[in-house]
Amino acid sequence: xxxxxxxxxxxxxxxxxxNGERRVGEAEPRxxxxxxxxxxxxxxxxxxxxxxxxxxxxxxxxxxxAVKSCTVFAVQANGGSLLTVEGLARKGRLHPIQEGFWEKHxxxxxxxxxxxxxxxxxxxxKNPDPTEEEIRRAISGNLCRCxxxxxxxxxxxxxxxxxxxxxxxxxxxx
Amino acid sequence: xxxxxxxxxMGSAVKRxxxxxxxxxxxxxxxDISLPGMVYLDFVRSPYAHARIRSINTEKAKxxxxxxxxxxxxxxxxxxLDWIPTLSGDKMMVLPTEKVVFQMQEVVGVVAExxxxxxxxxxxxxxxxxxxxxxxxPKKALEEGSPIVREDKRTNHVxxxxxxxxxxxxxxxxxxxxxxxxxxxxxxxxxxxMEPCGCVAYYDSVKGTxxxxxxxxxxxxxxTVASLITKIPENKIRIISPDIGGGFGGKVYVYPGYxxxxxxxxxxxxPVKWVNDRSDDHPxxxxxxxxxxxxxxxxxxxxxxxxxxxxxxxxxxxxxxxANPSKFPFGLFSICTGSYDLKAAFVEVDGAYxxxxxGGIAYRCSFRVTEAVYAIERLxxxxxxxxxxDPAELRLKNFIPPERFPYRSVMGWVYDSGNYAGAxxxxxxxxxxxELRREQEEKRKRGELMGIGISSFTEIVGAGPSxxxxxxxxxxxxxxxxxxxxxxxVIARFGTRSxxxxxxxxxxxxxxxxxxxxxxxxxxxxxxxxxAPYGLGTYxxxxxxxxxxxxxxxxxxxxxxxxxxxxxxxEAREEDVVWERGxxxxxxxxxxxxxxxxxxFAAYTNPPPGMEAGxxxxxxxxxxxxxxxxxxYICVVDVDRGTGEVKVRRFVAVDDCGNIINPLIVDGxxxxxLTMGFGTAFMEEISYDQDGNVxxxxxxxxxxPTAVETPKWETDxxxxxxxxxxxxxxxxxxxxxxxxxxxxxxxxxDALWPLGVTHIDMPLYPWKIRRxxxxxxxxxxx
Numbered sequence: 037x038x039x040x041x042x043x044x045x046x047x048x049x050x051x052x053x054x055n056g057e058r059r060v061g062e063a064e065p066r067x068x069x070x071x072x073x074x075x076x077x078x079x080x081x082x083x084x085x086x087x088x089x090x091x092x093x094x095x096x097x098x099x100x101x102a103v104k105s106c107t108v109f110a111v112q113a114n115g116g117s118l119l120t121v122e123g124l125a126r127k128g129r130l131h132p133i134q135e136g137f138w139e140k141h142x143x144x145x146x147x148x149x150x151x152x153x154x155x156x157x158x159x160x161x162k163n164p165d166p167t168e169e170e171i172r173r174a175i176s177g178n179l180c181r182c183x184x185x186x187x188x189x190x191x192x193x194x195x196x197x198x199x200x201x202x203x204x205x206x207x208x209x210x
Numbered sequence: 211x212x213x214x215x216x217x218x219x220m221g222s223a224v225k226r227x228x229x230x231x232x233x234x235x236x237x238x239x240x241x242d243i244s245l246p247g248m249v250y251l252d253f254v255r256s257p258y259a260h261a262r263i264r265s266i267n268t269e270k271a272k273x274x275x276x277x278x279x280x281x282x283x284x285x286x287x288x289x290x291l292d293w294i295p296t297l298s299g300d301k302m303m304v305l306p307t308e309k310v311v312f313q314m315q316e317v318v319g320v321v322a323e324x325x326x327x328x329x330x331x332x333x334x335x336x337x338x339x340x341x342x343x344x345x346x347x348p349k350k351a352l353e354e355g356s357p358i359v360r361e362d363k364r365t366n367h368v369x370x371x372x373x374x375x376x377x378x379x380x381x382x383x384x385x386x387x388x389x390x391x392x393x394x395x396x397x398x399x400x401x402x403x404m405e406p407c408g409c410v411a412y413y414d415s416v417k418g419t420x421x422x423x424x425x426x427x428x429x430x431x432x433x434t435v436a437s438l439i440t441k442i443p444e445n446k447i448r449i450i451s452p453d454i455g456g457g458f459g460g461k462v463y464v465y466p467g468y469x470x471x472x473x474x475x476x477x478x479x480x481p482v483k484w485v486n487d488r489s490d491d492h493p494x495x496x497x498x499x500x501x502x503x504x505x506x507x508x509x510x511x512x513x514x515x516x517x518x519x520x521x522x523x524x525x526x527x528x529x530x531x532x533a534n535p536s537k538f539p540f541g542l543f544s545i546c547t548g549s550y551d552l553k554a555a556f557v558e559v560d561g562a563y564x565x566x567x568x569g570g571i572a573y574r575c576s577f578r579v580t581e582a583v584y585a586i587e588r589l590x591x592x593x594x595x596x597x598x599x600d601p602a603e604l605r606l607k608n609f610i611p612p613e614r615f616p617y618r619s620v621m622g623w624v625y626d627s628g629n630y631a632g633a634x635x636x637x638x639x640x641x642x643x644x645e646l647r648r649e650q651e652e653k654r655k656r657g658e659l660m661g662i663g664i665s666s667f668t669e670i671v672g673a674g675p676s677x678x679x680x681x682x683x684x685x686x687x688x689x690x691x692x693x694x695x696x697x698x699x700v701i702a703r704f705g706t707r708s709x710x711x712x713x714x715x716x717x718x719x720x721x722x723x724x725x726x727x728x729x730x731x732x733x734x735x736x737x738x739x740x741x742a743p744y745g746l747g748t749y750x751x752x753x754x755x756x757x758x759x760x761x762x763x764x765x766x767x768x769x770x771x772x773x774x775x776x777x778x779x780x781e782a783r784e785e786d787v788v789w790e791r792g793x794x795x796x797x798x799x800x801x802x803x804x805x806x807x808x809x810x811f812a813a814y815t816n817p818p819p820g821m822e823a824g825x826x827x828x829x830x831x832x833x834x835x836x837x838x839x840x841x842x843y844i845c846v847v848d849v850d851r852g853t854g855e856v857k858v859r860r861f862v863a864v865d866d867c868g869n870i871i872n873p874l875i876v877d878g879x880x881x882x883x884l885t886m887g888f889g890t891a892f893m894e895e896i897s898y899d900q901d902g903n904v905x906x907x908x909x910x911x912x913x914x915p916t917a918v919e920t921p922k923w924e925t926d927x928x929x930x931x932x933x934x935x936x937x938x939x940x941x942x943x944x945x946x947x948x949x950x951x952x953x954x955x956x957x958x959x960d961a962l963w964p965l966g967v968t969h970i971d972m973p974l975y976p977w978k979i980r981r982x983x984x985x986x987x988x989x990x991x992x
Contacts, residue, residue: 041956042986054413060231061240064326066326067326071325072240074242075244077234078900080235080238080239081234081235081236081237081239082235082239082243083239083405083455084485085404085405085406085455085488086488086489086908086909087487087489087908088488088489088908088909088910090486090909090910091404091881091909092491093404111965120235121233121234121235122234122235124234125234130234131302134233134234137229137233138225138226138229138230139225141225141226141874141875141877141878142708143229143232143233144456144710144711144712144882145403145404145454145455145456145709145710146229146231146232146233146237146453146455146710147237147239147403147404147455147456148230148404148455149232149233150235153233157573165656171917172917172918173917173918175916175917176917176918177916178916178917179404179884179909179914179916180400180404180464180888180917181402181403181404181458181881181914182404182456182710182878182882182991183455183878183881183885184878184881184883184884184885184920185881185885185916185917185920186875186881186922186923187878187881203362
C-alpha cells in the first residue's frame with residue numbers, strides 16, 4: 037500500500053480496480069472510503085448505517101478482505117482492488133450469495149443486505165463449508181434490524197452449498 | 211382447456227419482487243439521491259438538556275469555505291416555522307429561539323457545498339448557553355416545584371386519560387380472594403432502523419413546486435400538513451418516500467431536519483440533502499415506551515380472573531408528538547384485558563413533559579398495545595405463581611372461548627375472531643411443555659435455574675374505522691388504485707409505504723388472487739404523492755387490514771366491469787357468464803372462454819356499446835372494525851448463577867394472523883419482531899443521568915442484537931380468519947414485538963421465583979440478575 041502522507045487540503049488522485057474495472061477519482065485525504073465509493077464512483081449499493089463502525093452496512097471487500105468502508109480512508113484503497121455489491125453478479129448471472137438471499141427471504145428493507153452479503157462473501161472465500169455457529173460469528177459485525185438473522189443464516193448456507201457444487205464461481209471476482 | 215399460468219395468489223410463498231434490486235445494490239434510499247447543484251445540511255446540536263440561549267454567533271461559520279447558508283430559529287420565526295404542529299395536537303420546536311429542551315436538540319442548521327464542509331462549519335458556530343435546572347424523571351416532572359420544560363405551558367402535565375369502569379373494577383378488587391400488584395417500568399427504547407432519517411428537498415422557484423424525497427412512512431399526511439403550515443398549495447408539494455431502510459414507527463414523525471432542508475432549499479434555490487449521522491439520529495429522533503406503571507390483577511381463589519387495573523405515568527419528552535389516533539392520547543392501551551374474559555378493568559395514565567426528545571413512537575406496535583400486553587401478561591404470570599397454578603393452566607382457564615366471538619371486551623372493543631387455547635396448546639405441544647416442567651423441577655432440586663415463560667397476547671391493529679379513528683381529523687382509511695393496461699399488465703398504487711414489509715409482492719398477490727393475473731405482470735408502486743391515491747401510510751400493522759383490503763375491493767370492482775365486457779365478447783347474457791380465476795366462460799361451456807387479458811384488450815379496443823373504455827378502479831377502504839391478531843409464545847431460559855447471564859434455550863412462537871398472503875414474508879416478520887422483543891428484554895435502553903446526558907446515543911452504547919446473541923426462532927401458526935376483512939387477513943407486522951417481551955421476562959422470573967423474585971425490569975442485563983442472585987445468597991463465584 038502507498039505511503040499515507042498527503043497535504044491536508046489537497047485532493048488526491050486515486051486509481052484502483054473496482055469490480056474488475058480500472059477506476060480513477062479524486063478524494064480529500066480525510067474522505068472515507070464509503071463516501072468515495074458512493075459519491076465519487078457513484079456506486080450507491082454500499083450503505084452508511086452508523087458512524088461508529090458497528091453496523092457493517094458499508095462492508096466491502098478490499099484486497100480480498102471484508103472491511104467496513106466507513107473505517108478506511110479512500111486513500112488507503114489507492115492502487116488496491118475493491119469488490120462491492122454491484123460486482124457480485126457476473127455476466128447477468130446472480131452470485132449464489134445473492135441467489136441465497138432472494139431464495140431464503142434473507143432481506144426485508146434491504147439496507148443492511150449489501151454489507152451482509154459482502155461479509156458472507158468474505159466468509160465463504162475462507163471457509164467454504166461453515167457451520168451455523170461460524171456463519172453467525174462471521175456476520176456478527178453486521179447488524180440487521182428486520183430479519184432476526186434466521187433467514188440470513190439459511191441464505192448463506194444455501195450459497196455455501198451452491199458455491200461448493202459450482203466451481204465456476206471459485207476464481208477471481210475481486 | 212389450456213393450463214392457466216401460475217399466478218402466485220393468496221398463500222403462495224413466492225420470492226419477493228422487490229428483492230431483485232436490493233440484492234444487486236440497486237435500491238434507491240434517500241441518501242442515494244443526488245441532484246445537480248445539491249448542497250448538504252448539518253446541525254449544531256445542544257450539549258445541554260435544558261438551557262437558555264443567550265446568543266448565537268454564526269459569522270465564522272458563514273465565512274467558512276463552501277458554506278452557502280446558516281439557519282437559526284430566528285430565521286424561521288418570520289416564516290412561522292420555528293414551531294410546527296405535532297400529530298397529537300401539540301407543537302414542537304424546529305429550531306430554538308429562546309431555549310433548548312433536550313440534549314442533542316438541533317440548534318442551528320449549516321448548509322455547505324459538501325457534507326464535509328458542512329460538518330467543519332458546524333464547529334465554527336458559537337452558541338452561548340445558560341444552563342437551566344433539568345427534569346428527567348416524569349414522576350418528578352409532575353410534582354409541584356419541578357422545573358418547567360415548556361415556556362408555553364405552565365405545567366409539565368400533558369394529559370390525563372382514563373378508560374374502563376373505575377367503580378366496577380374497584381368493587382371486584384374488594385371482593386376478590388387474591389390480588390397481585392406490581393410496579394413495572396417499560397424502558398425508553400429506540401426503533402433503530404438501519405437507515406437514519408434524511409431527505410433531499412428541492413424548491414423549484416420557477417414552477418413554485420416543493421419536492422421532498424424523505425424517509426417517511428406516511429407521505430400523504432406529510433404533504434397535507436406541509437401545505438397547511440407553509441401555505442404552499444398542496445398540488446405544488448410532492449412528497450416522495452423512496453426505498454426506506456426500516457421504519458418501525460420512527461419514520462412517521464416529522465423532524466426538524468426535513469423542515470430546515472426545505473427552508474434552506476427555498477432560501478438558496480438549490481436542492482438540499484440532510485441525512486442524520488447515527489450518533490445524531492439516535493439521541494434526537496423520537497423514542498418509544500418509557501412508561502411507568504402500577505398494574506394489579508384480582509382473582510377468585512379457584513383461579514377465575516376478575517378485574518385488572520393500571521395506574522401509570524408516561525414520559526413524552528419535550529413535545530407530545532405521539533402519532534396516535536386523535537381520540538386516543540394513550541393509544542389503544544385499553545386492549546389491556548388481553549386474551550382474558552375479565553369482568554371489569556380500569557386504566558388511568560398521566561403524560562408528562564421532560565427534558566428529553568419526544569417519545570411515544572408506536573414502535574412496531576399499534577399505539578401502546580405493547581405496553582398493554584406486557585402489563586397483563588406479566589400480571590397473569592405473577593397471579594399464577596401466587597396461586598401456585600401452572601401459568602399455562604391459568605391462561606387456559608381464563609381465555610375468551612372461541613364460541614364467544616365476536617367478543618365485546620369490558621373496554622368496549624369487539625374482538626373479531628380468536629382461538630386462544632388452540633394457539634397455546636399448539637405451542638405447548640411443539641415445545642414439549644410437560645417435559646420441560648419436569649426437567650425444571652429436577653434442575654431446581656440440583657440448584658440449577660431454568661425458567662419457562664408464556665405470553666398469550668391479543669393485538670388490536672388495522673386502524674381504523676372512520677367513526678372512531680382519525681389523525682388530525684383525517685380519517686384512517688387507506689387506498690388502492692388499480693389500472694389494467696390493454697395487454698393485461700397492471701400498475702397498482704397504494705396510500706401506504708413499505709419499509710421492508712414486502713408490499714410490492716403481497717399486494718400483487720392479492721390482485722393476482724382476485725383477477726387471476728400473474729404477479730410478474732403486476733407493478734406495485736407506493737410513496738409518491740403525485741401518483742399514489744391518498745392514504746394514511748404504513749404503521750400499526752394497518753397495511754394489510756386497510757390497503758390490502760382496498761386492493762381486494764378495487765380488484766372486485768374491476769372484475770364486475772370485466773364480466774360485462776366478457777359477456778359482450780362471448781355474446782352471452784352477463785348473468786350466464788361464470789368467473790373462474792383468470793377467465794370468464796358461459797355457464798355449461800367452459801371450453802369457450804375469455805381470459806382476463808382478452809377482456810383487458812377489449813376494454814380498450816372493443817368495449818360493449820355505451821360502455822366507458824378502460825379497465826381500472828380506485829377504492830378507499832374504511833374498515834368496519836379493527837382486526838385482532840393473537841398468538842402464544844413460549845420461551846425456555848437457563849440462568850447462569852455465576853455471571854447472571856440468561857441463555858434463551860428455545861423460543862416457540864405460534865401466531866394467528868388470519869389468512870396468510872405469503873407465508874415466507876409472515877415468517878420473516880415474526881423472526882424480526884421476536885429479535886426486537888429479545889433486544890428490548892435483554893439489552894436495549896436509552897437512559898439519562900440527572901443532568902440530562904443521554905446514554906445509548908449510538909450503536910456502541912445502544913446495543914441491538916447481532917446474529918450471535920439472537921436465538922434461533924421456531925415458528926408455527928393457527929389460522930382463524932377475520933370475519934370482516936375481505937381476505938380474512940389480520941396483519942402480522944407487529945405481533946412478535948408486542949407479544950414477546952413478556953415471554954422473556956416471564957421465563958426469567960419463573961427461573962428465579964423460588965428465590966422470592968417477583969419481577970425484574972427490562973433490560974434483563976446480566977449484572978442485574980447477578981445482583982439479585984447475590985441479594986438472595988444464590989450467586990456462584992466460579
